[in-house]
Amino acid sequence: MTAATDSTTLARNRTYPTYAAMLAAHADTLGERTAFWFEDETWSFAQSLRRANRVAQGLMAEGLEPGARISFIGKNDSRYFDILGGCAISRHVLAPINWRLAPPEIVDLLMDFDIRMIFLTAEMAPLAEVIRRECPGVRRIIGIGTEIEGGPAFDDWMADQPDQALASCPEPDDILLQIHTSGTTGRPKGAMLTNRNVMALGAHVDAGDVGEWGHDDISLVPLPLFHSGGTCYALYSIYSGGGTYITREPHPDLIFEACRRQRITKAGFVPAVIQMILNHPDFDRTHFTSLRCVYYGGAPITAALLEQAMDEMGCGFHQLFGMTESSTAGTSLFPEDHDASRPELLKSCGRPQSDTQIRIVDGDRKELPQGETGEIALRTPCIMAGYHNRPEASAEAIVDGWYYTGDMGYLSAEGYLYIRDRLKDMIISGGENIYPAEIEQALAKHPDILESGAIGVPSEKWGEEVKACVTLRPGATLTEAEVIAHCRTLLAGYKCPKSVDFHDALPRNANGKILKRVLREPYWAGAARQVG
Structure with missing residues (x-):
């Protein structure tokens, strides 16, 4: 021994x-x-x-x-x-x-x-x-x-x-x-x-x-x-x-x-x-x-x-x-599990730890059959007590000891968890959590930007990096460098967009919400996993 x-x-x-x-x-x-x-x-x-x-x-x-x-x-x-x-x-x-x-x-x-x-x-x-x-x-x-x-x-x-x-x-x-x-x-x-x-x-x-x-x-x-x-x-x-x-x-x-x-x-x-x-x-x-x-x-x-x-x-x-x-x-x-003869396992994030239960749920938080994609929920003694001074957010995230992650995935027949996408829009770049709403608030302070959507796109170095998708006010002109420089005056450097796409209009659903999934799709096409 x-x-x-x-x-x-x-x-x-x-x-x-x-x-x-x-x-x-x-x-x-x-x-x-x-x-x-x-x-x-x-x-x-x-x-x-x-x-x-x-x-x-x-x-x-x-x-x-x-x-x-x-x-x-x-x-x-x-x-x-x-x-x-x-x-x-x-x-x-x-x-x-x-x-x-x-x-x-x-x-x-x-x-x-x-x-x-x-x-x-x-x-x-x-x-x-x-x-x-x-x-x-x-x-x-x-x-x-x-x-x-x-x-x-x-x-x-x-x-x-x-x-x-x-x-x-x-x-x-x-x-x-x-x-x-x-x-x-x-x-x-x-x-x-x-x-x-x-x-x-x-x-x-x-x-x-x-x-x-x-x-x-x-x-x-x-x-x-x-x-x-x-x-x-x-x-x-x-x-x-x-x-x-x-x-x-x-x-x-x-x-x-x-x-x-x-x-x-x-x-x-x-x-x-x-x-x-x-x-x-x-x-x-x-x-x-x-x-x-x-x-x-x-x-x-x-x-x-x-x-x-x-x-x-x-x-x-x-x-x-x-x-x-x-x-x-x-x-x-x-x-x-990092087995070259089973490359599919490298696309998973493993199996639940010994004191952890995982279930996959639909939009009503009802459990889905094995193999179907839905929101990932965890139950473990390690789940937090709640969010500081956020009773409503705590009650929404934790129900009967289950924490609802906002990540989308499925469980294989062998019990391996595979992540497909993020129900929430958070970006993870180099291990840093970045939330798009903050970037969009910074972009909204520029007088020439009419509306914006911040998304995560693949990065060989960081896993994901921030891309800003913007529409300009009539008659306005802006360059990518000017948009990024504006953000740098308001945000930490790692949160700032690394690239900017200019759109005539941003895609929206019937309720007027910007469809981030549509903005992300061209950049994640062919990727098996869209979240860390």
């Missing part, structure tokens, strides 16, 4: 009711084993608990009530997990915000999510002035790697707090994370994930739903931690008592450096990152000699890219399909 297998077997004898209980158990049993690597820093499981205790003490000293929302804004940093651990212990909620958003978008989220305290990484420090001016509910801003407004930097602030455990009693149903997710209404929603949700996700390690994980594994986490795909993937190694190597961003140079520095055995990527790795001039298969498995998802992947990656990286590939609302739980396509 290998060490990894032995340690995985030992881990299966443990259950954790809360994230805080897991931290305490790891500190007790794993002690000085390395828990995190980040740039030139490392710390052990015992240190991680002490750091989390200090953060918890600091949050309480700020006078924040239980359940108050705390935000992290910036590129990846292992201190994110100090803050998550501190929130878990003090019963506060960590609500990370996408640092790539434009300042007005960030302010809107901070206000909507009722954020009370913010941790900003150094590159985001200039945002502090805007937040102070626009967000009166924010009590304190602390810089990570920098001082803000004359206050202490994070490391100094944390060092000033005692490392004794609080006399708090975190509960399984406490909200631990609030991660923003996109919709079709033009505004993100905060998916509230509880301790119970997160620990159920971690237990997929015990059940074998995500393969074998042990104390000797080191998992590479380059994806943004403000995404569920970054944070929830990291939870597998944290839960299992393995090591977690965090890079500031998913750049091939940082990924190669991580593999040189440590014996990386697992890694979580989106297809766009896989593409960048393979196309990088310094790519060398020897970078990945210790890598046993790549976990991927979050966006469509072409068969050609997947086959190239399997051949050139020389390791197993495991697809995960889920969403923020399910703590990323859903289906698994195991390495053994």
Whole structure:
């Protein structure tokens, strides 16, 4: 029996009711084993608990009530997990915000999510002035790697707090994370994930739903931690008592450096990152000699890219399909399913995980027979508690424990899930969720644009990219470059259209709604799968 297998077997004898209980158990049993690597820093499981205790003490000293929302804004940093651990212990909620958003978008989220305290990484420090001016509910801003407004930097602030455990009693149903997710209404929603949700996700390690994980594994986490795909993937190694190597961003140079520095055995990527790795001039298969498995998802992947990656990286590939609302739980396509003799399986996203039920329903949410295409519904202990301050949206999305995803697909006779299309219009580009309504609102602010529809079209690099379909006011003239430049003044760069089509009129149904499916059809013709 290998060490990894032995340690995985030992881990299966443990259950954790809360994230805080897991931290305490790891500190007790794993002690000085390395828990995190980040740039030139490392710390052990015992240190991680002490750091989390200090953060918890600091949050309480700020006078924040239980359940108050705390935000992290910036590129990846292992201190994110100090803050998550501190929130878990003090019963506060960590609500990370996408640092790539434009300042007005960030302010809107901070206000909507009722954020009370913010941790900003150094590159985001200039945002502090805007937040102070626009967000009166924010009590304190602390810089990570920098001082803000004359206050202490994070490391100094944390060092000033005692490392004794609080006399708090975190509960399984406490909200631990609030991660923003996109919709079709033009505004993100905060998916509230509880301790119970997160620990159920971690237990997929015990059940074998995500393969074998042990104390000797080191998992590479380059994806943004403000995404569920970054944070929830990291939870597998944290839960299992393995090591977690965090890079500031998913750049091939940082990924190669991580593999040189440590014996990386697992890694979580989106297809766009896989593409960048393979196309990088310094790519060398020897970078990945210790890598046993790549976990991927979050966006469509072409068969050609997947086959190239399997051949050139020389390791197993495991697809995960889920969403923020399910703590990323859903289906698994195991390495053994990536079988060249069964190419049809590569078009699926796998079979339901052990605690997950999937059914396919019609427009009335009645279950359809096997093989028929309809909306995908999930039921799992990982389903969120609901959307923050969105009771109507929560009630519509979750009924009797079933989460209705808005994705269209079918189940094969063997139980594999195949995705066909998106009932909602959300675009996923490079793992980023982009909702068309927001782009259309930006386009509507141009005086020469009469109407518009934003759609996702295939991209070899990003899975999907944004295309704007517009009609102009009589007598107006605009170029593609002018439309894109206009959007760049209002939106984050990754949300802006990469191309523009000009139409005399946009297709509409009898009720006057723009038919996005008709706009998409020419670009997706022949594609087996139109959603990640």
